[in-house]
Amino acid sequence: MARLLTFRRGGVHPPEKKSLSRGEPISRCPDPETLIIPFAHHLGAPAKPLVSPGDEVKPGDKIGESAGFISAHVHTPMGGKVKEIRSVYLPAGFASPAAVIEADPGSSWSGTDMGEDACASMDPKEMISRVQEAGIVGMGGAAFPAHVKFMIPKGKQAEYLIINGVECEPYLNADNRLMIERTDDVLSGAMYIQKMIGAREVIIGIESNKPESLQAMTQAVSSRRLPLTVRSLKVRYPQGDEKQLIEALLKREVPSGGLPIDIGAVVSNVGTALAVYEALRMGKPLMERVLTISGEAASDPKNVLVKVGTPISHVIEHAGGFSSPPDKVVIGGPMMGFSIYDLSTPVMKGTSGILALTKHQVNQASRTPCISCGRCVQACPMGLNPTKLYKLIDHGNYDEAKQRFLLDCKECGCCSYICVAKIPLVQGMRWGKLMLRKKQS
Numbered sequence: 142m143a144r145l146l147t148f149r150r151g152g153v154h155p156p157e158k159k160s161l162s163r164g165e166p167i168s169r170c171p172d173p174e175t176l177i178i179p180f181a182h183h184l185g186a187p188a189k190p191l192v193s194p195g196d197e198v199k200p201g202d203k204i205g206e207s208a209g210f211i212s213a214h215v216h217t218p219m220g221g222k223v224k225e226i227r228s229v230y231l232p233a234g235f236a237s238p239a240a241v242i243e244a245d246p247g248s249s250w251s252g253t254d255m256g257e258d259a260c261a262s263m264d265p266k267e268m269i270s271r272v273q274e275a276g277i278v279g280m281g282g283a284a285f286p287a288h289v290k291f292m293i294p295k296g297k298q299a300e301y302l303i304i305n306g307v308e309c310e311p312y313l314n315a316d317n318r319l320m321i322e323r324t325d326d327v328l329s330g331a332m333y334i335q336k337m338i339g340a341r342e343v344i345i346g347i348e349s350n351k352p353e354s355l356q357a358m359t360q361a362v363s364s365r366r367l368p369l370t371v372r373s374l375k376v377r378y379p380q381g382d383e384k385q386l387i388e389a390l391l392k393r394e395v396p397s398g399g400l401p402i403d404i405g406a407v408v409s410n411v412g413t414a415l416a417v418y419e420a421l422r423m424g425k426p427l428m429e430r431v432l433t434i435s436g437e438a439a440s441d442p443k444n445v446l447v448k449v450g451t452p453i454s455h456v457i458e459h460a461g462g463f464s465s466p467p468d469k470v471v472i473g474g475p476m477m478g479f480s481i482y483d484l485s486t487p488v489m490k491g492t493s494g495i496l497a498l499t500k501h502q503v504n505q506a507s508r509t510p511c512i513s514c515g516r517c518v519q520a521c522p523m524g525l526n527p528t529k530l531y532k533l534i535d536h537g538n539y540d541e542a543k544q545r546f547l548l549d550c551k552e553c554g555c556c557s558y559i560c561v562a563k564i565p566l567v568q569g570m571r572w573g574k575l576m577l578r579k580k581q582s
């Protein structure tokens with residue numbers, strides 16, 4: 142058996158907890174009565190609202206216009222009446238204006254498949270423009286506007302397109318189910334991205350704990366004779382991060398402060414590949430996504446297709462509510478996700494999971510002094526010294542933390558996870574980065 146690929150340095154292997162929802166086929170979450178659609182789903186500038194209270198909207202209407210180079214349009218998945226534009230708190234802890242829409246029951250977007258020939262006749266520029274029009278962002282969590290990533294800067298070349306099917310966060314199975322249930326569409330989306338960026342090689346990376354996905358993708362690639370390679374990876378967190386994935390597959394390292402394209406690579410999530418397929422073949426804007434609802438306090442863990450703007454409480458209700466009072470509700474995975482306290486928080490384009498965790502899953506041990514064991518240093522995939530950085534940040538010495546590559550921290554949480562003293566190291570890194578941003582502004 143071939144040796145499984147992985148990245149070189151650091152990383153952890155938390156309990157996978159995938160079995161709670163692994164075998165659950167994707168079901169559709171019923172439509173909510175009210176949508177709350179933020180204008181800041183993505184990295185970069187929030188979209189500019191195009192609607193006002195009282196406006197009538199139809200499913201698929203653009204309600205927010207991209208407001209800068211790094212920005213993305215926002216569409217409504219249902220028709221209805223705009224009740225108000227108000228500020229909402231997003232899972233990452235910042236506020237965004239949002240359109241509150243009283244939805245018309247049963248009003249969903251529908252489109253026609255233009256067929257493969259129509260797509261084949263498009264040139265890369267037109268394809269990128271359609272991706273931009275559809276408001277597609279990276280669906281693995283970072284939500285970077287996809288059309289910006291697909292516009293290769295002058296002087297750079299995309300040698301490799303890597304399709305990220307790693308989904309290394311515990312509990313999550315949304316990408317896994319997409320690769321099993323929408324195999325051909327994900328692969329077609331990957332081929333469209335390859336054409337847009339001009340990559341000479343396409344590699345799909347999937348961790349070995351997803352045997353059904355590996356089998357489905359390998360079989361489909363073979364039967365369609367597609368020029369793609371499917372590679373199995375060792376189970377190790379944070380392999381789904383693009384820098385670690387590139388290292389695992391290409392044995393190339395993205396330089397400090399650099400981007401994957403600097404070493405000839407573009408990484409796209411399987412959910413993004415599917416969104417690209419739907420945009421190009423059907424003209425469908427990104428207005429819904431598959432996410433996993435799971436955790437030991439979730440009554441009925443499952444994988445659901447949910448309209449963007451649906452309140453989290455509505456999705457939880459669809460999954461049978463809580464089996465016991467959760468200690469925490471986390472949006473995303475347990476390693477990089479954010480706890481929320483307001484269940485009316487909406488599902489966003491980048492929402493990969495909703496986890497209801499009991500007190501047994503939530504780390505409740507008290508913090509003790511650092512014992513200089515060095516485990517956080519060993520676990521850091523970026524080769525940083527988390528304990529040293531934390532102390533610098535704790536003393537307000539942000540500039541020295543920056544000199545020690547604080548900005549390379551990807552907030553993966555490996556250091557906090559492994560720390561025997563339960564020091565909130567990743568929270569410290571986030572704070573230090575926030576302080577540096579404030580100093581710059």
Ligand code: SF4
Pocket residue numbers: 520521522523524525526527549550551552553554555556557566567570
């Ligand atoms: S959160 Fe940052 S410092 Fe901690 S392990 Fe991850 S990259 Fe390293």
Ligand code: SF4
Pocket residue numbers: 510511512513514515516517518527528559560561562563564
């Ligand atoms: S893992 Fe925790 S206790 Fe050990 S050196 Fe790092 S911060 Fe200190």
